[in-house]
Amino acid sequence: MWRSPLTIARYREALNWVIRDIGDLPVAALNVGHVLSVRRNMDQRGCGEARVAAILNALRSFLRFCREVLRLGALDPRQIRVPRIPKREVLYLTKEEADQFFTAIIRPGERWEEIPLTRLRFRALAEVLLGTGARISEILSLDRRDVNVQHREAKIIGKGRKPRVLFFTDRALEWLGRYLHRRRDEEAPLFVTRGDPPRRLSYDAVKNTFRKVTPRAHLRKKVSAHVLRHTVATTLLFNGCPIGHIKDLLGHERLDTTCRYYLGMDVRAAKEAHQTFLRYE
Numbered sequence: 362m363w364r365s366p367l368t369i370a371r372y373r374e375a376l377n378w379v380i381r382d383i384g385d386l387p388v389a390a391l392n393v394g395h396v397l398s399v400r401r402n403m404d405q406r407g408c409g410e411a412r413v414a415a416i417l418n419a420l421r422s423f424l425r426f427c428r429e430v431l432r433l434g435a436l437d438p439r440q441i442r443v444p445r446i447p448k449r450e451v452l453y454l455t456k457e458e459a460d461q462f463f464t465a466i467i468r469p470g471e472r473w474e475e476i477p478l479t480r481l482r483f484r485a486l487a488e489v490l491l492g493t494g495a496r497i498s499e500i501l502s503l504d505r506r507d508v509n510v511q512h513r514e515a516k517i518i519g520k521g522r523k524p525r526v527l528f529f530t531d532r533a534l535e536w537l538g539r540y541l542h543r544r545r546d547e548e549a550p551l552f553v554t555r556g557d558p559p560r561r562l563s564y565d566a567v568k569n570t571f572r573k574v575t576p577r578a579h580l581r582k583k584v585s586a587h588v589l590r591h592t593v594a595t596t597l598l599f600n601g602c603p604i605g606h607i608k609d610l611l612g613h614e615r616l617d618t619t620c621r622y623y624l625g626m627d628v629r630a631a632k633e634a635h636q637t638f639l640r641y642e
Contacts, residue, residue, distance in 0.1 A: 370564075375419035388427050389434045396420070396441050410444045417443045451622055453591040458580055463487065465578035473539050479555060482562075483570050485540035486552055490586055492533025494593035494610050496520065497586035499527070501562055503551040505541065510534055519612040528610070594623050 382402050383395045396417075403413050421438035428435050454462065466484045467473065473481055489500055499517050508515045513534060515527045529537075537551075546559045553559035554566070567586060575584045582588065590611070597607050608619040 371415070372419050372422070375416045376423060378416050379420055388424075391424075391436050393436065393440055396436075411446050414443050414446050417441055451591050451595065452582055452588050453595040454580075454582065454584065454588065458582065459491065459592060461580060462574070462578045462584055465574050474543070478540075478543055481540050481543055482552060483567075483574070485536040486562075486567065487589065488533045488536040489529070490589040491592060492530035493527045494590055494597075495527050496590065496612070497564060497567060499612075501550075501552060501564060501567070504549040505551055506549070508537070508551065510538070520614070523612070523614070525609075525612050591622075594619075598623050 382399045421441050424435050424438040427433040513529045519525045548559045550561040552562040613619045
């Protein structure tokens with residue numbers, strides 16, 4: 362089964378965590394005691410349940426691959442108990458918060474033709490995320506030729522190797538155009554580093570930039586690429602977009618995934634329904 366480079370990197374990081382705690386043992390030597398040791402060490406480091414679950418799930422997937430594909434004698438992954446993760450609140454930005462965040466990247470009155478290219482690049486990237494609802498991995502995989510400006514769309518291969526179309530807002534295309542206008546290289550990727558030669562921008566570089574910009578925005582919320590994706594979904598929902606269209610725009614394979622995250626979030630609609638339909642007459 363195909364996995365995105367970002368997913369592979371996360372699996373690698375999780376398994377390296379296990380190796381660091383118990384050593385680089387042969388697969389057949391791994392036992393429940395080792396797993397309990399890893400879990401105990403994570404608890405001592407103050408890891409949250411989501412982090413613990415991510416590492417243990419990666420280990421379970423690895424053991425399942427060893428048993429079912431490589432036919433190795435390995436610990437039964439069903440013996441590894443993964444903590445149940447409570448449903449987390451969907452974090453998103455209001456319009457005012459989004460404006461505040463973007464202002465922290467480029468202040469009003471600054472000329473985009475004169476600011477450092479790295480700041481313009483991040484503004485363009487953030488605008489594209491907010492104007493498409495795409496995953497960060499999907500945006501970073503785009504090449505210039507993939508974006509059809511006239512039709513305001515881009516064809517991509519999304520999660521699970523499934524083709525889909527991203528739709529851009531005019532504002533996202535405007536900032537993307539400004540960034541590309543300032544570029545002096547001929548490299549194919551839509552977003553590149555400033556090295557010589559430029560290389561495709563990495564997820565880690567984007568994550569670090571979000572961490573640097575968020576404090577300057579003076580927001581209590583921790584802003585990330587995924588928070589902008591949630592912002593797109595909730596904005597569509599609050600503006601009355603049918604949940605099925607939100608599913609397609611986000612690239613979810615199953616409708617219940619979209620419903621699990623977003624259905625029931627519009628408290629205004631629930632309150633209106635309560636006032637309209639709850640009558641004892």
